[in-house]
Amino acid sequence: xxxxxxxxxxxxxxxxxxxxxxxxxxxxxxxxxxxxxxxxxxxxxxxxxxxxxxxxxxxxxxxxxxxxxxxxxxxxxxxxxxxxxxxxxxxxxxxxxxxxxxxxxxxxxxxxxxxxxxxxxxxxxxxxxxxxxxxxxxxxxxxxxxxxxxxxxxxxxxxxxxxxxxxxxxxxxxxxxxxxxxxxxxxxxxxxxxxxxxxxxxxxxxxxxxxxxxxxxxxxxxxxxxxxxxxxxxxxxxxxxxxxxxxxxxxxxxxxxxxxxxxxxxxxxxxxxxxxxxxxxxxxxxxxxxxxxxxxxxxxxxxxxxxxxxxxxxxxxxxxxxxxxxxxxxxxxxxxxxxxxxxxxxxxxxxxxxxxxxxxxxxxxxxxxxxxxxxxxxxxxxxxxxxxxxxxxxxxxxxxxxxxxxxxxxxxxxxxxxxxx
Numbered sequence: 001x002x003x004x005x006x007x008x009x010x011x012x013x014x015x016x017x018x019x020x021x022x023x024x025x026x027x028x029x030x031x032x033x034x035x036x037x038x039x040x041x042x043x044x045x046x047x048x049x050x051x052x053x054x055x056x057x058x059x060x061x062x063x064x065x066x067x068x069x070x071x072x073x074x075x076x077x078x079x080x081x082x083x084x085x086x087x088x089x090x091x092x093x094x095x096x097x098x099x100x101x102x103x104x105x106x107x108x109x110x111x112x113x114x115x116x117x118x119x120x121x122x123x124x125x126x127x128x129x130x131x132x133x134x135x136x137x138x139x140x141x142x143x144x145x146x147x148x149x150x151x152x153x154x155x156x157x158x159x160x161x162x163x164x165x166x167x168x169x170x171x172x173x174x175x176x177x178x179x180x181x182x183x184x185x186x187x188x189x190x191x192x193x194x195x196x197x198x199x200x201x202x203x204x205x206x207x208x209x210x211x212x213x214x215x216x217x218x219x220x221x222x223x224x225x226x227x228x229x230x231x232x233x234x235x236x237x238x239x240x241x242x243x244x245x246x247x248x249x250x251x252x253x254x255x256x257x258x259x260x261x262x263x264x265x266x267x268x269x270x271x272x273x274x275x276x277x278x279x280x281x282x283x284x285x286x287x288x289x290x291x292x293x294x295x296x297x298x299x300x301x302x303x304x305x306x307x308x309x310x311x312x313x314x315x316x317x318x319x320x321x322x323x324x325x326x327x328x329x330x331x332x333x334x335x336x337x338x339x340x341x342x343x344x345x346x347x348x349x350x351x352x353x354x355x356x357x358x359x360x361x362x363x364x365x366x367x368x369x370x371x372x373x374x375x376x377x378x379x380x381x382x383x384x385x386x387x388x389x390x391x392x393x394x395x396x397x398x399x400x401x402x403x404x405x406x407x408x409x410x411x412x413x414x415x416x417x418x419x420x421x
Contacts, residue, residue: 014209017209017210018210021214021380024041024218025215025218028218042219044211048207049377052205053208053379056201057376059194059201060366061159061162062193063195063198065154065166066166068163068166068170069170070170071170072173084408084412087407087411088307088408091404092307092311092404095314095403096313097348098242099242099317099400100317100320100343100344101344103317104322104325106234107326108325110234112329113329147161148161209379209380212377212380231326236389239315239319239393240392243392243396250403251407255407257294262402265289266293268293269282272285273397274391277387279308279313279401283306283309286305286401286402287302290405296405300412304401304408305402312397312400313397313400317347319393320364324343324372324374328372330381339372346367366379
């Protein structure tokens with residue numbers, strides 16, 4: 001018996017929309033894209049895909065602004081546990097920096113997408129090349145651009161400037177404490193309202209993604225699929241390197257706990273994270289694993305694990321860094337070191353306060369692409385494969401939270417689960 005269409009989840013509809021788009025693209029190629037019917041279909045697909053992307057851009061700025069302000073402002077609520085808090089924040093930032101570095105290194109070494117040039121991204125390529133300039137001038141303009149009138153930044157949708165303005169406002173709210181409690185609640189309500197809009201827009205995602213893929217397949221050759229498979233292999237390999245080698249090595253260096261001992265205790269949470277692709281759904285099991293099986297004090301686990309589900313996203317940060325370079329190469333663009341550092345900055349800040357729902361993860365990818373002038377149409381390539389990659393990166397996200405709880409207990413309280421056992 002086939003499931004009712006109403007019972008199908010968004011991921012299923014995205015796969016159906018993507019499959020129909022690919023099939024339609026191949027059919028249109030066979031029939032001829034230059035025929036009157038082909039021209040009409042491509043025009044309709046362009047209208048549908050542009051409408052979907054414009055809706056995403058519409059909600060992106062208020063959501064990013066409110067999420068970063070709320071996330072940074074929440075830091076002030078934890079002053080009573082300063083030592084645990086600062087070690088937690090320090091580890092989260094460090095682990096995400098390491099993961100992004102691995103993602104960028106893998107994309108630079110294995111270079112997925114090299115040699116291809118998608119005509120659909122031609123406008124973005126021309127706009128990007130028009131902005132190219134010597135590094136000294138680029139750096140000066142970068143600094144000038146990120147510190148500007150906040151209303152102008154919000155009105156123009158200047159993503160980097162919006163992120164910096166939100167960061168400054170969040171710090172001010174955190175410093176002000178209860179004096180600005182009303183404003184903090186207003187920002188939280190704005191975030192919730194933006195998320196309602198995102199959920200509505202995401203039900204148009206199957207149509208938008210299908211239209212984007214139809215245009216891609218109809219105007220490109222099949223070698224794009226091979227390049228996409230290579231990108232998937234590079235990302236999964238880099239994510240496993242971070243989860244299987246780097247995080248356990250950091251844990252052993254700080255606490256002395258062996259990887260085998262950690263994986264035995266963390267197994268249930270990581271399997272559930274792999275199966276559900278949801279850090280939020282895995283949180284209760286992760287709490288039980290670190291407190292009962294790995295011996296972390298409950299007060300530390302109750303603080304680090306929920307915070308990590310919001311702030312710490314090693315696997316996601318790694319994926320976004322690699323994906324940005326992959327899309328850049330498909331657009332015929334080579335990002336320099338300064339632009340890759342911008343990706344690092346935006347990917348980390350984009351994780352602060354972002355709710356753990358799939359649609360926000362997609363918006364975070366749009367945020368990263370826009371920060372360095374890459375085409376947002378590229379999400380047509382990323383959304384259909386997102387479910388495949390999400391399983392591995394969510395498991396690594398949850399692993400990072402559990403490793404963090406062990407390291408924070410050792411560094412902040414001077415003990416470790418191994419010592420307590």
